[in-house]
Amino acid sequence: MSFWTKNDYxxxxxxxxxxxxxxxxxxxxxxxxxxxxxxxxxxxIMPNDIPWLHFxxxxxxxxxxxxxxxxxxxxxxxxxxxTPALCKTKLWSERLGVWNxxxxxxxxxxxxxTLINGLTTGREYQDLIWPVDIYVLLFILLPLxxxxxxxMLNRRTEGLYVTLxxxxxxxxxxxxxxxxxxxxxFFPVTGLSEAYMTWWHAHNVLGLWITPVSAAIAYxxxxxxxxxxxxxxxxxxxxFWSIVAFYSTPGAHHLMGAPIPEWLKSFAxxxxxxxxxxxxxxxxxxxxxxxxxxxxxxxxISLQWALTGVLFAIPLNIQGAFQQTRTLNWYIHGTHWIVAxxxxxxxxxxxxIEIGAIYYGLPKLLKxxxxxxxxxxxxxxxxxxxxxxxxxxxxxxGLVQGAAKVYEIPYIESVIATHPYMVGRAIFGLLxxxxxxxxxxxxxxxxRKGERVEDDAPALQPAPATA
Amino acid sequence: MPxxxxxxxxxxxxxxxxxxxxxxxxxxYMAEIPQSDLGKHHExxxxxxxxxxxxxxxxxxxxxxxxxxxKTVFIREGCWWCHTLLPEQTQDWTYFGDPPxxxxxxxxxxxxxxxxxxxxxxxxxxxxxxxxxxxxVHHRNPRAVTPGSIMPAFEYLxxxxxxxxxxxxxxxx
Numbered sequence: 246m247s248f249w250t251k252n253d254y255x256x257x258x259x260x261x262x263x264x265x266x267x268x269x270x271x272x273x274x275x276x277x278x279x280x281x282x283x284x285x286x287x288x289x290i291m292p293n294d295i296p297w298l299h300f301x302x303x304x305x306x307x308x309x310x311x312x313x314x315x316x317x318x319x320x321x322x323x324x325x326x327x328t329p330a331l332c333k334t335k336l337w338s339e340r341l342g343v344w345n346x347x348x349x350x351x352x353x354x355x356x357x358x359t360l361i362n363g364l365t366t367g368r369e370y371q372d373l374i375w376p377v378d379i380y381v382l383l384f385i386l387l388p389l390x391x392x393x394x395x396x397m398l399n400r401r402t403e404g405l406y407v408t409l410x411x412x413x414x415x416x417x418x419x420x421x422x423x424x425x426x427x428x429x430x431f432f433p434v435t436g437l438s439e440a441y442m443t444w445w446h447a448h449n450v451l452g453l454w455i456t457p458v459s460a461a462i463a464y465x466x467x468x469x470x471x472x473x474x475x476x477x478x479x480x481x482x483x484x485f486w487s488i489v490a491f492y493s494t495p496g497a498h499h500l501m502g503a504p505i506p507e508w509l510k511s512f513a514x515x516x517x518x519x520x521x522x523x524x525x526x527x528x529x530x531x532x533x534x535x536x537x538x539x540x541x542x543x544x545x546i547s548l549q550w551a552l553t554g555v556l557f558a559i560p561l562n563i564q565g566a567f568q569q570t571r572t573l574n575w576y577i578h579g580t581h582w583i584v585a586x587x588x589x590x591x592x593x594x595x596x597x598i599e600i601g602a603i604y605y606g607l608p609k610l611l612k613x614x615x616x617x618x619x620x621x622x623x624x625x626x627x628x629x630x631x632x633x634x635x636x637x638x639x640x641x642x643g644l645v646q647g648a649a650k651v652y653e654i655p656y657i658e659s660v661i662a663t664h665p666y667m668v669g670r671a672i673f674g675l676l677x678x679x680x681x682x683x684x685x686x687x688x689x690x691x692x693r694k695g696e697r698v699e700d701d702a703p704a705l706q707p708a709p710a711t712a
Numbered sequence: 713m714p715x716x717x718x719x720x721x722x723x724x725x726x727x728x729x730x731x732x733x734x735x736x737x738x739x740x741y742m743a744e745i746p747q748s749d750l751g752k753h754h755e756x757x758x759x760x761x762x763x764x765x766x767x768x769x770x771x772x773x774x775x776x777x778x779x780x781x782x783k784t785v786f787i788r789e790g791c792w793w794c795h796t797l798l799p800e801q802t803q804d805w806t807y808f809g810d811p812p813x814x815x816x817x818x819x820x821x822x823x824x825x826x827x828x829x830x831x832x833x834x835x836x837x838x839x840x841x842x843x844x845x846x847x848x849v850h851h852r853n854p855r856a857v858t859p860g861s862i863m864p865a866f867e868y869l870x871x872x873x874x875x876x877x878x879x880x881x882x883x884x885x
Contacts, residue, residue: 284862284864285830285862286862288854288855288861288862288863288864288865289855289865293864293865293866293867293868294867294868295868296789296868299789299790299864299866300790300793300794300864301789301790301791301793301794301864302789302790304790304793305790305793363787363788363789363790364788365787365788365790366822367787367792367822367824368822369827429821429822433821434821435817435818435819435820435821435823436815436817436818436819436820436821436823437814437817437818437823439820439821439822439823440817440823440825443822443823486723489727490723490726490727493727493731494731499827500825502798502800502804502811503798503811503812503825504811504812504813504814504816505814575800578800579796579800579826579827579828579829580829581830583827583828584828646829650804653806653807656807656831656832657858657860657861660830660831660860660861660862661860664860664862667862
């Protein structure tokens with residue numbers, strides 16, 4: 246134990262490691278999207294004799310770098326920064342955090358090499374082969390959870406703030422979800438059972454990890470920066486318990502067209518609609534917390550990012566709740582609409598909140614001021630405009646594909662009809678892709694040349710209200 | 713014991729039992745579905761006789777049939793990111809053929825239903841297009857036979873891989 250808790254590293258080292266790694270992953274992950282998006286718009290734009298430049302090889306690598314690289318590591322950084330702050334203590338083990346971060350980066354290299362060479366399970370979001378699954382569970386997810394839980398157990402506060410409920414629970418959920426999702430990689434689970442577990446996992450990575458942890462980060466930074474207390478802890482309770490109850494079971498709604506049992510589809514569909522409850526609870530809680538402080542929305546760059554993420558949660562959850570019902574699902578399933586929805590969740594909602602958290606937390610950890618607010622604003626508007634154009638293009642393309650299902654035209658006609666939308670997506674996507682290196686540059690310059698903040702105290706302060 | 717503790721325990725029990733029912737209940741129910749003849753036919757070609765996810769380092773060269781080797785190529789090259797193997801309960805039925813029945817995919821791993829369709833469904837491609845030469849030309853240069861296609865031109869695939877892939881497509885009746 247003392248090996249782990251012995252203080253060799255300065256406070257905040259693990260969080261800094263995670264935040265910088267996450268930003269690098271974001272840059273790499275979005276750059277990979279140039280290949281995928283351009284290939285769908287102009288298929289012969291790159292050399293065809295190099296397998297590593299083909300859509301089928303690059304798509305999973307892009308997905309893993311932005312989700313397992315960027316979003317997960319930004320979460321880990323936020324956990325290593327916010328958990329001690331809210332517990333009024335140190336991170337249980339900076340050493341474990343730093344090692345965890347390096348293990349994570351090594352893992353990403355392994356992910357890159359295996360997936361780009363076509364070593365995959367062929368199961369969406371569980372694409373990693375079983376040896377890598379074991380690595381992810383033992384050296385990536387478990388150490389993070391241990392660090393968060395031990396910090397919470399060693400807290401000097403009595404109660405736990407909303408953010409900590411989500412951190413503690415989500416760290417457990419992601420291990421369970423990942424393990425259950427990987428079962429077909431280890432044991433002979435085949436056919437519909439395999440398909441069901443694949444989608445149960447795919448949905449719950451979002452439902453029990455990405456959504457709650459993004460929300461937890463917003464629960465911390467929005468009251469913290471605005472200086473208001475959280476609008477309602479009761480609504481926070483409602484959010485927490487309804488997310489656990491309704492967001493853990495709707496995996497089968499990804500298989501509405503498959504021959505799984507009808508009762509399972511109905512069950513999934515109903516709990517899918519009930520996701521509106523945690524979603525609305527969260528959005529209302531955050532927007533009401535901003536009461537009388539809305540002027541800060543345009544002045545404070547972190548709040549601008551985080552609140553835009555919260556606002557994206559509104560269309561996201563309306564789509565999410567209703568697109569998986571039988572009434573709508575048959576029309577839009579498997580079209581670009583779904584790809585647009587996935588990007589709204591991961592790029593619109595989740596990423597915006599995390600970038601807000603990093604613009605707030607990383608300068609504090611570095612004890613410096615942000616190098617350039619102007620650059621951060623350019624980053625914001627490039628990403629926001631790029632994303633909106635991207636989302637509208639893909640949604641439109643999805644509706645064209647849906648219409649093509651109804652009119653029974655030859656499939657190739659729908660491919661030709663969606664070409665302009667693919668071009669729109671690629672061009673607007675470039676705005677997002679070119680914006681992220683600015684983010685990395687800004688943060689590296691903050692670490693090197695940002696104006697020093699003499700007062701050390703603000704780095705580790707609890708949120709205004711701890712219940 | 714305070715009332716809220718009892719309440720909390722009840723809530724946790726309800727939540728975890730519903731998760732249990734959907735995972736374990738759903739899976740065991742599906743595992744017991746009898747296979748249709750079509751399913752048995754598929755299992756001969758794919759399933760455990762061919763590539764499976766428990767042996768990720770298998771290249772497919774050892775696979776007993778060309779079709780099962782072709783499935784390896786189909787997964788390795790990421791064909792399934794665009795081509796679904798799931799005609800859905802929509803107009804798909806008339807265009808792409810019958811959707812699979814409950815037992816049809818038994819023994820398959822991965823099931824490869826796909827989620828993001830940007831290309832024709834292939835579950836019945838073997839019946840829909842029987843021209844072998846078309847498949848060969850199409851994979852090397854898709855736009856030569858289908859103008860407007862956005863399929864990648866697989867110029868780098870070896871002849872063995874191509875034979876296996878076409879055999880796999882032909883097996884999808």
